[in-house]
Amino acid sequence: MITKRNKSTADFILAGWLVSIALNLAGHYMLLTDQYTLYPSFIFFGFSLPLVYGPFLYLYIKRQTSPESFSWKYLLHFIPLVACNLLFLSFYLAPFEQRVEIFRHQGKEYETEMLVKLYSIYISGIVYVILSFWTLYRFRKNMVQQFSNTEKINFDWLLYLIIWITVIWGLVLFTEQVNIIYGAVTVFIVWLGYFGIKQVQVFNQPMSVFGSSPEKMDFVFESEVEPIAFVEKKYQKSTLTEESIDDIHTRLMLLLNEEKPFVNPNITLNELAAMLDVHPNYLSQVINSKEGKNFYELINEKRIEEFLNRISLPESRQFTLLSIAFECGFNSKTSFNRNFKKYTGITPSEYQKQP
Known part of the structure; x- marks a missing residue:
């Protein structure tokens, strides 16, 4: 030491x-x-x-x-x-x-x-x-x-x-x-x-x-996913207006859909907030209130969506599911399998067997 x-x-x-x-x-x-x-x-x-x-x-x-x-x-x-x-x-x-x-x-x-x-x-x-x-x-x-x-x-x-x-x-x-x-x-x-x-x-x-x-680092300590009513109560002292929340949410979804920062396996709330030029606490509030999810769930949901889009492409057939999952931002097989089943209801192998 x-x-x-x-x-x-x-x-x-x-x-x-x-x-x-x-x-x-x-x-x-x-x-x-x-x-x-x-x-x-x-x-x-x-x-x-x-x-x-x-x-x-x-x-x-x-x-x-x-x-x-x-x-x-x-x-x-x-x-x-x-x-x-x-x-x-x-x-x-x-x-x-x-x-x-x-x-x-x-x-x-x-x-x-x-x-x-x-x-x-x-x-x-x-x-x-x-x-x-x-x-x-x-x-x-x-x-x-x-x-x-x-x-x-x-x-x-x-x-x-x-x-x-x-x-x-x-x-x-x-x-x-x-x-x-x-x-x-x-x-x-x-x-x-x-x-x-x-x-x-x-x-x-x-x-x-x-x-x-x-x-x-600005670290955000929040509870896990909560009912919308509780989220609103928790953030009632926030200085964000409804208009600001909608604006941040719109820019967030545009960033996720176009630039796909979630393919970085180590992406954090702070880094995403910096891309949007907003405070991490505000971004956390927007994700909780508008999406009804926490940061972890939102990012991994986007990774699954990206994975499903990629495996539908003919050129992806030459790659394994796990290699594609890694390209979408997952850093372990366990994480990928757990999140895939959470968002689709079936395992990757079961999905692959579907006609």
Whole structure:
């Protein structure tokens, strides 16, 4: 992560998370090997680091799924770590021999503070796992408003991260076997290294779908296809007039029918909006209200229409259906088959067998 070129904010967050886990594991190892007599403060600090596991997970997912630029308010998520260590300020300021004795007697005289730290870790884990799940769920649900092909934007990597942390926090909550918990953390690190290297893009190039400068993109967060009445209510504060909506819609359909930008498999709402010289939010509103579809559905419907037009031409008989589908903008067989059946009611092979 450190040697990766063109590091994004998400890369720094993941690197910071890995360093925190490493320090936490190192502290546990030193405790097991009685090295607390040499580094009592370091080990004690390491035991508070699980408080940042949740924030690092949440912020990493947020940076990978949101175009918002980095904000210093993110640092507020680390206040619990600071507050927890301030509770033990008298420990850190105590003479070296006294700190060793506190360790030797398993935190004697700090029972209340230890309990506060423990429950803070419990609460932090639960809250941030829920926040992370919700952030990823919301993004995956709303991808269809921004992207025309979503097969390669599944973010399984992020989902696996959340699941792993959920498992670790489950062990923290339901077992008192510390070695089992740290064993699970160690396995998580090994998995993260293996899966991350296998992913390639995690350690070698920006993984975010927004590229290296997500803050330059206007991202539209809408719900999926909704009834027209709900769409009208949702956009009731929009500054677009009915005349403007009709004008944008007319230009949109003319662009789709004549220039066929949908044959670009990576076409996005932002790019289409730029072609029409309108804001992406306005274009999304027009598509939702006039077509009763989201961006993903409209573009793939046009791709199917283009596919049906092309296979009706005599010169197309020398090509396979899949190769024609790729020329129409699809980037996978699965996506093509799913959308074809959705818009025609039959599979491509069934269509081909028709007289």
